Amino acid sequence: MAYVEVHFQDGFEHDRASVRLNGREVWSSAALHTRTQISYADQARIEVPEGTAQLAVEVVGRGAVSVELPAAPRPLYVGVSLIDGRLTCHLQSEPFGYA
C-alpha cells in the first residue's frame, strides 16, 4: 500500500498533536517538540488507500490544518510547521532532508 509521511518541523513546543485520515485518527503524539537545530520534531508514516484522501492534522491549542491528498504521486511528503502561531503545511514528492 502507498504511504504518506507527515513531518512535523518548525515551531512545536511540547505540543499534543494528532493525524486523521478520512476522519479516523491514525497517529498521535503527546509531546511534540522541535529540535531547532534540525527543524524537525517527529514524523508519522501513514498508509493510505488508492485514490484521494483527506488528511487532517490537529495540534491542541494551536489549530488544525487539513489537506486533500491527490491520488498520485505516492509516496507523498507533508511538512507541518507552526509559523507565527499559525499551522501551515506543504506537500512535496521528494523526501525531506534535515541538517
Place this chain on the structure above:
Amino acid sequence: MNENYPSHEAGGAVAEIDLPLQPIPIPIRLTVSGLYQWRPPIVIHPPQIPPPIPVPIPHPDPGPQVEAPEAADAALTPLPPFLLRREELRLDVDRTYAQMTVSGTSFLGLSERVHWIASLTPAGVRRWVGRIWYRNGQTALMPYTAVTVQAVASLFPSQRSAKVTFSGGGATPITRTYAYVSPYFHPVEFEFDRVANAVAVTEIKTCAHPNRPAGLPCETLSIDTVYRRAGFDVKSSGGSGVIPVSGAGANGTWSDAEMHDAMQVYWSRFANKAQWAMWVLFAARHDMGSSLGGIMFDSIGPNHRQGTAMFSDSFIAQAPAGDPAAAAWVERMRFWTACHEMGHAFNLAHSWQKALGTPWIPLVNEPEARSFMNYPYRVAGGQAKFFADFEFRFSNPELLFMRHAPARFVQMGNADWFDHHGFEQAETELEPTLRLELRANRNQARFEFLEPAMLELKLTNVSDEPQIVDRHLLTNSEALTVILKRAGRPARQWVPFARYCRKSEPTVLAPGASLYESLFAAAGRNGWDLAEPGNYTVQVALQRDGADLVSNPLAVRIATPASRDEERLAQDLLTDPVGRILAFDGSQVLDSGIAALQEQVARFPAHRGSLHARIALATPLQRDYRRLAVDGGPTPASAGKSGGSFVTVPARPDVAQQQLQAALFADPDRAAESLGHIDYKYYVDTYSEWLADRGDSATAAACETELGKTLAARQVKPTVLAEIERRASSYAAKAAKPKRG
C-alpha cells in the same frame, strides 16, 4: 599535523593585509579592521627612600600609638590586575564582508562588563562616525551614545591603533587610543575527526560545479578559510584523527548520545566549560537515517554547542537526477553541510528560524538568504536557484552576530543553543533619543513565592528635543516583546493574555520626561513563566518606527516556598484561570480560579500574594456584573444558537470595600511595593472614585491622602504627588459641602 585531511592555508597572519609577498603592488592597500585593546596606563611610583636613621638610635617609645606608616604605603600599592579596567574594540570597516560596525566590551573587575555596538559611516580618511545602538551588561559603564573612530594604518602591527571618542548621553566625552591586536575578531580552534567508514570534506574547488554565480572566484576553499573570512582566527587543535566505527554501537549508526560520548573521548580539547573551540565529526549515518545530513548534536548538558557532525551517507550524497556534475554536487553539499553545522555551534539559527525560539529581540526571517545557514532546497526555485547565487558565505546579519554580539552569545559552550541566537538581525536598531528602563519598585527585584511579580516600564526622552510618541506605546501591544530567562533554562517569550489594539494617541514627550506602565509578566498564555523559585533575567524590546528599543536586563528572584502549605496551594494558584483573573482584575466566570484565590486569602491573609488576590476578588463585586450564560452542549456552536443570554450578577459593595480596604490600606507601604507604584495608585484612584460615586467622598479623600503620604515616603516624583493632593482636596471639598435635603 593532521594527515587525514588536506592541509589548510597558512594561519591568519598572512591575511592581515591584502599584500602578496612578491611583487609589492603600488599602492599597498592597508586595512585596519580587527581587534584592538586598551588598558589604563600603569603608574610607576618612585622608589621609597627610607628616612635617615637618627643617631643615637632611639629606644621604643611606650607613649601613645601613632598611625603606622604602612597605611600610606598601602594606598600607593597598585590594585591587583583583575580589578583594573580593560577594553576591547572590534573595528569592522574594510576587510572581507565588512559590516561597517564597531563594537566594544569594557571589563571592570571580574564580573562587571558592558558591551556596545555602533554602526559606522565614513567621515574622512580612515575616520568613521556612528551611533551606539546596542548595549548589554552594566550599561551604566557606557553612558555614551555616539562614537568617532580614527584609525592609524601601518605595515607594522605595533604601529596600528584606533582612537575612539565617545560622546553624547549627557556624559563628558572621553577619548581612548586602542592598540591593535589582530586582524580577526575572535580566536577559534577546530578539531576534525572522521569515522573510518565516512567521507570527510574540509575543502572544495569552488568552480567544480557548473551551476554557480558567474563572478564566483575559482579557488580551493577550506572550512578554515570560510571562518577566517567570517572574522575568526582559526587554528587546529591538532588532535584530529580516525575514529573506529565501533563507537556507533552495534547498529553502526550514530545517536546523539554516542556522538557526545565520542566527543569526550576523542576531542583533545574537551572540557565542561565555555571555550572558543569545537569538535567536528564526519560520520556515515545517524540513527535517524538518510534524511539527516548533519546535526549540531550538543544541546544537552551544561555546555552546549561544542560538537557537530556531518553524515556522508545521507541525502546530501544523492545528487539530483541528471545533474551534469554529480560528484561535484555531492562534494559541495558535504562541504555546505559541514559549514552549516559548525554555524550552529556559533549559535546561528536556520535562516528561516530567526524569529522562532527564544530570540534576544524581535527578528525577521531570511528565508531566501544565500547563506550557509539556509537549506539550499528550501528556497524558491530549489537547490539549483540557491547554488546559482551562493557565494560560500554567511549573510550580513549572521556576520554581524558572529563578529559583534556579546561573546558569550557566540562562544561555544557558553549561552545555550538557540538562546540569544536571534540577536544578529540588523534592523534591531536602538533609538538613541529614547531610553527604555525595566524595574521593580523595590531595592532588589526579589518576590515572595506566590507573590505575582509586578514590574514597571519607564520610557524616557534622553534627547534634547521633544519626541512624539504614542501615549499607549507601553501597554500590551504588538510592539512590546518581553523575554523571560530563568537561570539554566532557555529563554521564553512572554505572551500576554490580551494584546490591545488602540488608536494611536500621539503625545509629546519633553526632554527628560517619561512614560510609565506596569507589567504583569508573571503569567501569560505560555503559563506562569515567572513564578517558580529561582533567578531570572527579564528584558523588554519595544518596536517603534521600525527600530527596536531594548531595555536593561533586570535580574529577578522568586523566593522558595515558606512552607509545605504554600507549595500545595501553588498547584491551584499557578493555573491559567488564576493568571487570567489577576491579569484582568477579576472574573465572575472562572470559578476554579476564584476558589483558589479565596483559599489563598483565607489561609494566608498576610501574604503579599493575598493583596493581589483581594483586589482581583473585590473588583468585580463593585458593580453589577453582566455574565453571559450559555446553556449549550459540549460543543456549543454560538451563544445565540445555544440560547445564551446575559444575566446580571448584583454588586456586593460591602464585601468589595472590605477587601479593597484591607488590600490597599492595611499596610500601605507594603501594598505599594508589591503592587508597584503605578498599579497601587491606579487601584487607589479607582477605589476612591468609586467611593465618591457612592456618596462617600470623605473616605475617598482619606484614601487619596493616605496614597499621597505613602508614595511621598517612597520618593515618587512631585508632579504625581501634586495630582494626588488635588484629588484629595477635591473629594474633601465635596465631602464638606452640605448635602441637599
